[in-house]
Amino acid sequence: MTVDKQAPASGSILVVGGGISGLTTALEAAEVGYEVFLVEKNPYLGGRVAQLNQYFPKLCPPTCGLEINFRRIKDNPNVKVLTLAEIEKVDGEPGNYEATIRLNPRYVNANCTCCGECASACQTEVPNDFNFGMDKIKGAYLPHEMAFPSRYVLSPRIIGTEDAKRCKEACKYDAIDLDMEPRTISLNVGSVVWATGWEPYDATRIDNLGFGRYQNIVTNMMVERLAAPNGPTQGKILRPSDDKAPESVVFVQCAGSRDENHLPYCSYICCMASLKQATYIRAQYPDAKIYIFYIDLRAPGQRYEKFYNKIKEDENVFFVKGKVAEVSEDPTTKKITVTAENTITGEKIHQEADLVVLATGMQPTAANTKLPANLRFSTDGFIVNDYDNGGMFGAGCANKPSDVVSANQNATGMALKAIQTLKK
Structure with a gap:
């Protein structure tokens, strides 16, 4: 492994994470004249938003928001993008941090034309x-x-x-370099914004909900990929067991959330994600029956409340207030039976469905991957910002569960905080 020492970049900002929050932070700072290093562990930018079929508030495809941000990055020489890059260590103090970054090999150089x-x-x-x-x-x-x-x-x-x-x-363009090796670089920056994002909670850990045991139980993020035109089924939501169209779908809310054994907090946007995905299913299968089992429903803000009320008017969407206790599978039909108690009527319900969707919560990436810096964290792994000392800040879902709009607003604020650190 080779080590390159970069010249100190006085007044520079390091943004860790190239999802929607990281992109926003980097661009807001770069477009007012600051040099920004944007570091992303994946070989591409876009984060979780790139994996969505549509996102609120306008139910846009990812191309809607990401494409313009990618264009802004291309047009702005102040942004230096490092993909397949991981932060190994950040030391120092506000205004003077030393960041060590490992660059992993892509084995493809800039000659690539994407010819395939x-x-x-x-x-x-x-x-x-x-x-x-x-x-x-x-x-x-x-x-x-x-x-x-x-x-x-x-x-x-x-x-x-x-x-x-x-x-x-x-390769006709000499774009493939099999001799590429990992290397490490060092950057001197004045402030650091950690936009390390979130991961879907591991549904295999929720024993009573059957994910991993039964094929026709999927997660909410898997449904986003199934519904996406560039997904594994080219946009058709199908039963994994036999690739058939589901005639009935159950959504299980708070799958692992608001549970002391898993995620004790509410992930803010899971209810709205399920309501949005109900529209995906209704658009593809007008006669399908949809059952939403919930503890409480959260529609934060007037626009979301209006969306929720519209879904409630659909005669093929049924809301059941009750926490799902267990699931079982018919080994012949592969249908899933969801068992819950309706907390309003006291009735025990056994609802059969072709497909079950678990609304798993947001877990901050930092809960599973330790960030190599002197940061404060909540017991759930979210970054707790220390505005008095400044210098390093958590943005977007690294700071708290958020939808895209809230994450962008937060990221803009963190860009300002990063700039203020340089000005002190």
């Missing part, structure tokens, strides 16, 4: 993490159709194999 010849030549398939493992992709791949930077990646799994050689031989 390397993927055609590659024979190995690997799980597609972008689609939560619901399909496979070639070992030479473009992460998704609007990936930024628009450049292919070779999976480390094929390096050293005949497939890697085939990919290199197929």
Whole structure:
């Protein structure tokens, strides 16, 4: 591993995480004249928003918001983007931080034209993490159709194999470099914004809800990918067991949330995500029956409340106030039966469905991956901002559960805080 020492970048800002919050922070600071280093662990920018089919408030596809931000980055020389990059350590004090960053090899250089010849030549398939493992992709791949930077990646799994050689031989532009190695760089910056985002809570840990045991139980983020035109089923929401159209769907709210054994807090947007996904199903299957089991429903703000009221008018959408206790599967039909007690009527309900969707909560990435810096965290892993001392700040869902609008507003504020640190 080689180590490069970068010249001190006085007055620079480091933004960790290239999701919607990180993009907003970086651009807000860069467009008023500050040098920004944007570091992202994935080979592309966009974060969780890139995985959505649509997002509030206008039910836009990801291209709607990300495309313009990518254009702004291309047009702004103040933003330096580092993908496949991980922060190893941040030391120092406000106005003078030393950040050590590991750059992992992409095995594809800037000559790449996205012609796809390397993927055609590659024979190995690997799980597609972008689609939560619901399909496979070639070992030479473009992460998704609007990936930024628009450049292919070779999976480390094929390096050293005949497939890697085939990919290199197929490339007409000398874009594949199989000799790339990890390297480490050091940056001197004045402030750091941690926009490290969130992860869907691991549904396999919720024993009573059957995820991982029964094929036709999926998570809310998996439904986003199923509904997306560039998803594993080209936008059709189908039962995983037999690829058939579901005639009935159950949404299980607070799957692991508001539970001392899992996530003790409310994730803010899960209720609205399920209501949004109900519209996906209703659009594809007008006769399908949808059952939403909930503890409480949260529609934060007038616009969301209006959306909720519109869904309630749908005669094929049924709301059941009750926490799901258990699920079971018919081994012949693969249908799932959800068992819950209706807390309003006291009736015990056994609802059968073709597909069950678990509304798993947001867990901050920092809860599972320790951030290598002197930061304060809540007991749930969210960054607690220390505005008095300043210097390093958590933005977006690294700070608290948020929807896209709230995350953007928060990120704009953190860009200002980062700038104020440089001014002190």
